[in-house]
Amino acid sequence: MTDTTAPRPPALWRRAWSFALDIWGILRRPSSVFSLGILVLSGFVAGIIFWGAFNTALEFSNTESFCTSCHEMRTNVFEELKTTVHYTNRSGVRAHCPDCHVPHNWTDKIARKLQASKEVWGWLFGTINTREKFLDHRLELAIHEWARMKANDSLECRNCHSAQSMDITRQSPRAVEAHQRFLFTGERTCIDCHKGVAHHLPDMRNVPGWQ
Amino acid sequence: MISHIRIFLAALFMAGVSTLVAAQMAPFSELRGPIPLDEEGPAEPMTPEQNTSLREVRNYPEQPPVIPHSTEGYEVSIRANRCLSCHARSRVRDSQAPMISITHFSDRDGQYLASISPRRYFCTQCHVPQHNVRIPVENDFVDIDTLLSRESPGGRR
Numbered sequence: 536m537t538d539t540t541a542p543r544p545p546a547l548w549r550r551a552w553s554f555a556l557d558i559w560g561i562l563r564r565p566s567s568v569f570s571l572g573i574l575v576l577s578g579f580v581a582g583i584i585f586w587g588a589f590n591t592a593l594e595f596s597n598t599e600s601f602c603t604s605c606h607e608m609r610t611n612v613f614e615e616l617k618t619t620v621h622y623t624n625r626s627g628v629r630a631h632c633p634d635c636h637v638p639h640n641w642t643d644k645i646a647r648k649l650q651a652s653k654e655v656w657g658w659l660f661g662t663i664n665t666r667e668k669f670l671d672h673r674l675e676l677a678i679h680e681w682a683r684m685k686a687n688d689s690l691e692c693r694n695c696h697s698a699q700s701m702d703i704t705r706q707s708p709r710a711v712e713a714h715q716r717f718l719f720t721g722e723r724t725c726i727d728c729h730k731g732v733a734h735h736l737p738d739m740r741n742v743p744g745w746q
Numbered sequence: 747m748i749s750h751i752r753i754f755l756a757a758l759f760m761a762g763v764s765t766l767v768a769a770q771m772a773p774f775s776e777l778r779g780p781i782p783l784d785e786e787g788p789a790e791p792m793t794p795e796q797n798t799s800l801r802e803v804r805n806y807p808e809q810p811p812v813i814p815h816s817t818e819g820y821e822v823s824i825r826a827n828r829c830l831s832c833h834a835r836s837r838v839r840d841s842q843a844p845m846i847s848i849t850h851f852s853d854r855d856g857q858y859l860a861s862i863s864p865r866r867y868f869c870t871q872c873h874v875p876q877h878n879v880r881i882p883v884e885n886d887f888v889d890i891d892t893l894l895s896r897e898s899p900g901g902r903r
Contacts, residue, residue, distance in 0.1 A: 619819060708799040709815055712842070732819070736826035744837065746830040746861065 593648070602632040605658055611669050612734050621733040635691045635733065636680070643687075674737035681726055689725035696725070777882050796876040801844070805889050810872035817875050822868060829869045830862065 566574060595601060603609040613632075616622045621630040638644050656662075663669040663676075684691065698718060703711045717723040727744070730736065739745035781787035795816040802812050820828035832841035850866040851858050 707797045707815065731821055731826065731828075735823070736821050739826040739831075744831055744840075746827055746834050746837075 593644075596648070597633045597637055597644075599631045599633075607658065607663050607669065608632075611663075611666065615734045619733050630695070630733070634694065638687070638690065639694060670737075677730075677737045681730065684726040685724060692725040692729070790879075793877045793879055796878065802876070805887065813870075813873050813875040815875070817870070822870060827867065827869070834861070 569577075599613075603613045621635075623629070637647055658664075661668075663672050698714075701714065703714055706714070713728065717728070718725070730739075730742075730745075779787055795818065796814060797816045799815050802814055804811060817829075822829060830846070831837060832843040833846045835845055837843070838845045846862060846866075848858075850862050851860075853859060853863045854865060
């Protein structure tokens with residue numbers, strides 16, 4: 536295929552181009568066989584099928600089993616999650632990966648999914664494919680997530696933990712005071728104080744509020 | 747000869763009685779309960795951590811203060827120290843928590859450092875949260891004030 540002496544590649548290219556032109560000619564010619572109704576209806580049905588397939592694929596990529604199918608996620612962050620209250624607790628209500636890491640709104644979700652193509656790249660080239668590499672990158676990864684949650688006012692926390700439904704009379708005195716001073720006044724958002732609630736922390740030396 | 751046999755029988759009898767008595771008396775440690783030594787008993791149910799946030803009295807002046815709040819899920823590792831994010835010098839304004847003692851800034855040569863000394867970094871080596879538990883061994887410790895206020899003995903003379 537890399538033979539450059541023969542004039543075949545240009546010929547192949549020209550043939551492909553003429554084929555594309557043919558297709559384009561068919562596409563822009565009005566139909567002489569199918570009625571407009573059939574075309575509209577079939578377009579509608581095809582649209583439903585395409586949308587269904589797209590959404591199914593999207594939802595599949597939004598499951599914990601998909602996230603933990605890579606060993607980077609399974610052996611690092613998922614193992615850490617298992618020890619925390621977001622995985623095991625008295626009532627058995629738990630958070631799955633996308634509950635916190637993928638926005639639930641459609642447009643935001645698509646934006647995040649597009650962003651995640653960088654993560655596929657990282658997986659392909661083994662950026663964090665050992666524990667050591669993961670730990671080296673942990674601060675950077677954490678900073679991305681903190682920045683995202685800071686920017687959307689900890690939306691993913693608030694999908695479950697609503698300030699309106701929070702009964703502070705059932706909280707510990709420390710929590711009551713902190714929430715009254717910082718959460719209800721809007722001075723801070725959840726992630727400002729609640730870092731490392733589902734995974735181990737990175738090196739926190741230069742993170743504000745930490746030593 | 748006969749006396750020898752008598753002594754032997756008497757000794758045998760005594761041995762039998764004492765084994766019986768020993769069997770009647772609790773043959774197990776009170777701490778482990780009636781579980782034979784080669785078996786593992788059921789674990790005691792876990793109790794919730796005390797979470798009053800009210801500082802407790804120290805039993806003696808040198809006692810490391812106990813932690814009056816829950817520390818569940820608090821990471822204290824080489825990378826992060828959750829305790830210090832409230833109790834560090836620079837953090838007490840936000841947290842209103844007691845600052846770690848200045849004695850904790852001193853290294854083992856008596857040199858005072860800018861922040862907590864590495865030998866004091868792992869807080870829960872000395873400071874521990876409290877649980878309400880059934881005490882397996884009674885403790886008759888009395889603090890110095892109680893001791894001094896006693897009439898006698900060992901009280902104020």
